[in-house]
Amino acid sequence: MTDKIEYPMLPEPRTVRLRFKKTGALQYISHLDLQRSFIRILARAELPLWFTQGFNPHPKLVFALPLAIGTESVCELADIRIERDMPCDEILKRLGTASSGGLEFTDCYVPSAKFAEITGTEYTITLELGEDDAKAFSEKAFETLTSSPIVIRKRTKSGEKEVDISGMISRLRIDRKRGNVTINAVLSAGEGNTLNPENLLDALRAATGLPDAETEYSCMRLKMLCKDGAEFR
Amino acid sequence: MFSSSMLKSISKPGRYAGGEFGQIIKDPAAVDARVAFCFPDAYEIGMSNLGMRILYGVLNREENISCERVFAPWIDMEDKMREKKVLLCSHETGTPVKDFDFLAITVQYEMCYTNVLNVLELSGIPLRAENRDDSFPIVIGGGPCSYNPEPIADFFDLFDIGEGEEMLPEIVRLYAEMKKKGCTKHEFLLEAARTIEGVYVPGFYDVTYNGDGTVRAYTPKYEGVPAKVRKRIVKDLDTMYFPDKVVMPYIECVQDRIMLEVFRGCIRGCRFCQAGMIYRPVREKAPETLLKQAKCLYENTGYEEISLTSLSISDYTKLRELTDGLIEWTDEKKVSLSLPSLRIDSFSRELMEKVASVRSSSITFAPEAGTQRLRDVINNNVTEEDLMRSAGIAFSAGKEQVKLYFMDGLPTETNEDLEGIAHLAEETVEEFYRTPGHSRRAPTVTISVSCFVPKPFTPFQWEPQATMKELIEKNNYIGSCIKSRKVRYTHHDAKVSHIEAILALGDRKLSAALELARSEGFRFDAWDEFFDYDKWMAVFAEAGIDTAFYANRRKADDEILPWDVIDCGVTKEFLLRERNKAYAEKTTPSCREKCSGCGAACLGGKDICCPSAGNKGEDR
Ligand code: SF4
Numbered sequence: 001m002t003d004k005i006e007y008p009m010l011p012e013p014r015t016v017r018l019r020f021k022k023t024g025a026l027q028y029i030s031h032l033d034l035q036r037s038f039i040r041i042l043a044r045a046e047l048p049l050w051f052t053q054g055f056n057p058h059p060k061l062v063f064a065l066p067l068a069i070g071t072e073s074v075c076e077l078a079d080i081r082i083e084r085d086m087p088c089d090e091i092l093k094r095l096g097t098a099s100s101g102g103l104e105f106t107d108c109y110v111p112s113a114k115f116a117e118i119t120g121t122e123y124t125i126t127l128e129l130g131e132d133d134a135k136a137f138s139e140k141a142f143e144t145l146t147s148s149p150i151v152i153r154k155r156t157k158s159g160e161k162e163v164d165i166s167g168m169i170s171r172l173r174i175d176r177k178r179g180n181v182t183i184n185a186v187l188s189a190g191e192g193n194t195l196n197p198e199n200l201l202d203a204l205r206a207a208t209g210l211p212d213a214e215t216e217y218s219c220m221r222l223k224m225l226c227k228d229g230a231e232f233r
Numbered sequence: 234m235f236s237s238s239m240l241k242s243i244s245k246p247g248r249y250a251g252g253e254f255g256q257i258i259k260d261p262a263a264v265d266a267r268v269a270f271c272f273p274d275a276y277e278i279g280m281s282n283l284g285m286r287i288l289y290g291v292l293n294r295e296e297n298i299s300c301e302r303v304f305a306p307w308i309d310m311e312d313k314m315r316e317k318k319v320l321l322c323s324h325e326t327g328t329p330v331k332d333f334d335f336l337a338i339t340v341q342y343e344m345c346y347t348n349v350l351n352v353l354e355l356s357g358i359p360l361r362a363e364n365r366d367d368s369f370p371i372v373i374g375g376g377p378c379s380y381n382p383e384p385i386a387d388f389f390d391l392f393d394i395g396e397g398e399e400m401l402p403e404i405v406r407l408y409a410e411m412k413k414k415g416c417t418k419h420e421f422l423l424e425a426a427r428t429i430e431g432v433y434v435p436g437f438y439d440v441t442y443n444g445d446g447t448v449r450a451y452t453p454k455y456e457g458v459p460a461k462v463r464k465r466i467v468k469d470l471d472t473m474y475f476p477d478k479v480v481m482p483y484i485e486c487v488q489d490r491i492m493l494e495v496f497r498g499c500i501r502g503c504r505f506c507q508a509g510m511i512y513r514p515v516r517e518k519a520p521e522t523l524l525k526q527a528k529c530l531y532e533n534t535g536y537e538e539i540s541l542t543s544l545s546i547s548d549y550t551k552l553r554e555l556t557d558g559l560i561e562w563t564d565e566k567k568v569s570l571s572l573p574s575l576r577i578d579s580f581s582r583e584l585m586e587k588v589a590s591v592r593s594s595s596i597t598f599a600p601e602a603g604t605q606r607l608r609d610v611i612n613n614n615v616t617e618e619d620l621m622r623s624a625g626i627a628f629s630a631g632k633e634q635v636k637l638y639f640m641d642g643l644p645t646e647t648n649e650d651l652e653g654i655a656h657l658a659e660e661t662v663e664e665f666y667r668t669p670g671h672s673r674r675a676p677t678v679t680i681s682v683s684c685f686v687p688k689p690f691t692p693f694q695w696e697p698q699a700t701m702k703e704l705i706e707k708n709n710y711i712g713s714c715i716k717s718r719k720v721r722y723t724h725h726d727a728k729v730s731h732i733e734a735i736l737a738l739g740d741r742k743l744s745a746a747l748e749l750a751r752s753e754g755f756r757f758d759a760w761d762e763f764f765d766y767d768k769w770m771a772v773f774a775e776a777g778i779d780t781a782f783y784a785n786r787r788k789a790d791d792e793i794l795p796w797d798v799i800d801c802g803v804t805k806e807f808l809l810r811e812r813n814k815a816y817a818e819k820t821t822p823s824c825r826e827k828c829s830g831c832g833a834a835c836l837g838g839k840d841i842c843c844p845s846a847g848n849k850g851e852d853r
Binding site for chain 2: 024025026027028029030033034036037039040041042043044045046051057058069070098099100101102103213214215216217218
């Protein structure tokens with residue numbers, strides 16, 4: 001055991017929010033696999049987890065917004081519940097030794113806001129297109145993403161359907177630096193109204209043929225935002 | 234290294250991404266020898282293998298050796314690799330496999346042989362050892378299939394026969410020393426074959442055959458190369474290296490749990506079971522060792538389940554001490570215990586309560602054969618009464634599903650034995666209704682039947698496998714005997730078992746067929762969706778292989794068998810004696826009741842149940 005201090009029991013289990021980065025190799029781990037791995041990280045960290053009662057006790061673990069495979073993030077949030085009064089910096093320290101490079105815990109605090117208050121997510125998408133394609137692409141991309149409607153086929157719980165995503169994109173910025181094009185945008189988030197970078201790329205593929213199977217590109221989630229545009233905590 | 238565009242365009246990219254907690258990355262410039270350790274199947278299968286976990290740790294523990302993992306890429310990734318001409322790389326550093334000093338492949342089942350060849354091909358390494366010059370890695374084989382490595386012998390430079398914890402580092406250390414002196418691959422292999430027990434270099438033997446295709450002789454080509462290679466065992470399991478740190482896969486694997494190895498070997502001696510023979514003698518770990526290791530593994534993994542993995546776990550002499558000790562802390566941590574290999578005759582309410590997860594409503598037993606007569610033939614030593622008693626315990630505890638494992642096609646089997654399978658299942662259903670306090674739901678008894686495959690180093694190694702036609706008839710006959718609608722029946726594909734028998738019992742002549750199979754694009758034959766029996770038979774025909782010669786022929790008692798070049802401790806005399814007792818329907822007591830002089834005691838070992846080595850002069 002890393003530590004033998006017995007932290008006092010709390011009168012009520014306490015919800016604690018963890019902020020973490022999911023980058024590099026970890027971008028290829030699905031949300032489901034991450035959830036399962038998280039439980040083991042929490043166990044390795046020997047946090048005083050509160051378990052649900054009943055037949056199949058399990059720790060409480062809720063993620064703010066699932067992250068699609070192939071997208072990195074520096075702003076992930078998850079809530080856990082503890083039953084002993086372990087300080088947040090101790091939790092953070094323990095998580096640090098229980099996780100590996102691509103999964104890095106950066107903050108831990110007692111939350112005041114609910115995940116349901118998240119309405120948008122800021123992403124940056126970088127495409128390595130080469131000088132030849134970059135200019136034409138960035139112009140066309142701007143035109144495409146600022147037009148209305150933008151119709152894509154989106155997978156939903158009830159099968160594929162066509163949706164107009166033009167109202168789900170805001171604060172769009174497209175930069176070009178040599179052969180690399182960077183798309184920065186806030187995409188809407190929240191129950192039934194979530195737009196992923198891959199959806200955006202689908203729209204661009206339909207309009208420009210890029211990115212294709214050969215294109216190297218990366219997607220990064222930068223911030224989760226509240227309705228007023230401030231970063232969600 | 235696989236590019237991100239490749240990883241983004243395939244299924245389950247987590248198989249290739251690496252980055253797991255616990256992986257060991259060393260600076261290639263800072264080590265003397267680099268080993269690529271390959272499990273030739275999908276990542277989630279390979280990461281579940283305890284042997285790989287152990288050997289990865291044991292090699293990386295050596296300061297001047299690095300060991301990295303390699304798996305068979307799934308078919309979508311393979312297509313990409315071939316299309317983009319990307320070579321197979323290691324997980325840890327993305328180094329092409331062909332740039333390593335060693336490629337060590339653990340060969341766990343016959344149906345992965347085509348994957349072994351595909352891994353070589355995707356690594357840019359010539360398949361046959363004779364076609365590889367000193368610039369290629371030395372290809373080492375190990376694992377259960379190395380007890381008859383002959384069908385794949387031409388593709389390997391060296392096999393390590395037996396347990397690798399000590400042998401594999403010895404091999405790599407010797408290499409590192411000799412490499413510094415500028416020795417050639419040939420010089421290294423010769424030195425290894427001469428000085429390291431357990432090392433088998435197939436290229437160092439002349440193999441001749443008789444006119445009828447049977448083996449005439451194996452003759453070492455060089456002085457000092459052993460005529461028979463004796464398997465290595467680790468003598469003391471308590472002091473043996475054990476992997477306290479485990480690489481933690483992010484994606485779901487077959488074994489997502491702590492695998493606690495309690496002992497090696499098996500005291501039982503079922504006559505069809507290869508594992509029960511080749512892992513002799515039984516060596517146990519002390520409960521104190523195991524309790525310490527379990528705790529340590531939990532702290533380093535966070536897994537929510539501990540599986541006690543050994544053959545026939547209930548034969549562990551200190552099982553109660555172990556489970557009691559574990560339960561002291563596992564309950565509080567919500568960690569569950571599982572015992573995957575419970576024997577019917579040792580099943581008890583107490584044991585079930587300790588291990589059963591509350592959710593699981595089903596329990597599995599393996600009577601193996603349908604009648605007492607045939608169970609005596611195979612030396613399974615379980616009675617119908619045992620089964621009914623055990624099933625009754627499970628039913629009275631509220632379970633309503635029982636799974637029963639059987640084999641068909643066993644030596645001396647008649648229709649009566651097959652009828653017995655249906656009878657046992659139906660009796661189990663009856664037992665449910667006879668049991669006071671049974672669940673209100675209707676019971677289901679599932680029988681799962683696999684086809685007998687004769688395996689090297691078993692008393693049945695001389696037996697022919699039933700023909701395909703017979704196997705299919707047997708499978709159907711069992712189905713026709715089942716009257717109860719509460720009995721469900723599944724059986725393995727006889728076709729797979731047939732190919733398995735050919736490969737398990739084969740000699741070096743099969744390598745041509747395997748090469749041909751590979752050139753026809755075979756791989757992942759252990760996966761139903763890729764296995765194609767007709768294509769296999771066509772390949773054998775084209776290679777001029779008489780499959781019946783290997784699978785369906787009764788071998789003469791004095792025939793030289795392809796695997797006779799290996800000495801696994803258990804003697805041929807013992808195996809023959811056991812075979813004859815099988816014919817006489819006589820059972821053999823377990824090693825703990827009475828030593829039967831199998832020969833394995835000569836290998837030594839701490840805390841073994843054998844009388845001290847040498848006592849059984851009659852066998853050696
Ligand atoms: S020597 Fe005797 S006790 Fe030891 S494994 Fe063989 S039969 Fe069993």
